[in-house]
């Protein structure tokens with residue numbers, strides 16, 4: 001029986017999405033316990049050149065399906081292709097990014113192949129005894145972390161949040177097997193008409209990519225507080241981010257929100273300024289390499305997970321930090 005781990009590789013306009021690279025890295029780690037292959041599934045139109053990117057990041061094999069119908073993501077043709085591949089290859093595990101595409105595709109596929117799906121996972125592991133995939137995700141409004149196993153059906157399926165898993169280093173010399181899988185699509189497979197694809201044009205920093213984040217909570221007091229944080233972020237070559245409290249208050253856009261209902265980040269340095277440390281916030285930043293918390297309340301829960309802490313007023317500490325770094 002196959003124990004292979006399949007990763008549904010996501011591409012947009014032919015660009016392989018970072019989450020897919022992260023999932024290949026994670027699948028490689030998991031595959032050591034199963035002693036089987038990591039297979040990436042790449043769907044699209046004229047995308048076969050991109051398969052080598054997936055092998056360079058660790059995929060042992062890439063299954064490519066190319067067809068003009070797969071040019072823009074649409075649920076029906078993508079679900080049909082993935083279901084056919086699962087039926088043909090019988091993988092043990094199927095992983096997919098918890099992106100807007102993954103969140104649409106994975107539930108359809110799991111229902112059609114009669115298996116379960118654990119959505120929005122933040123960590124994965126293999127149980128050494130049962131060899132089952134342990135899928136962990138926040139549950140009950142983020143108050144507990146639930147570990148879920150799917151022991152009766154195959155494949156075991158999970159969507160995984162972008163930004164939480166570790167990619168492998170790119171190694172162009174690594175050549176994997178590339179296999180073309182032929183599927184006959186019919187007109188009925190495209191049950192929607194894509195009239196126009198409108199790309200988001202607003203200038204928003206991608207906080208999941210930033211190595212340094214200076215994150216503001218309610219403790220910054222007002223929307224203008226982000227200007228102060230931006231000043232520090234600039235001297236550190238980083239970006240600003242936020243807790244949900246400030247997004248709800250309309251002080252900053254949702255794209256900057258870190259946490260369970262925001263983005264998951266893993267920078268080298270995360271500065272939590274005036275953030276209390278609610279579990280829903282921590283779920284999105286606890287994997288950061290170094291966490292510095294600044295809070296005037298020494299009992300704030302953020303200090304429990306911080307590597308470094310400063311008890312004090314953000315309005316005093318942040319400008320002092322900036323000044324000290326500038327004078328270095």
Ligand code: FAD
Nearest residue numbers: 217218219243244245259260261262274276281296313314
């Ligand atoms: P507060 O909890 O109000 O904390 C403000 C902190 O600032 C306090 O610790 C205070 O001591 C400190 N402070 C005040 N003034 C100063 C000062 N001058 N100097 C220094 N420190 C000061 N939250 C998220 O962040 N992300 C999410 O994705 C998210 N998802 C959620 C999903 C659900 C289903 C639910 C129920 C909640 C979610 N929340 C999320 C909200 C979360 O529970 C908290 O309410 C939120 O994180 C609190 O934000 P905060 O720490 O900025 O504010």
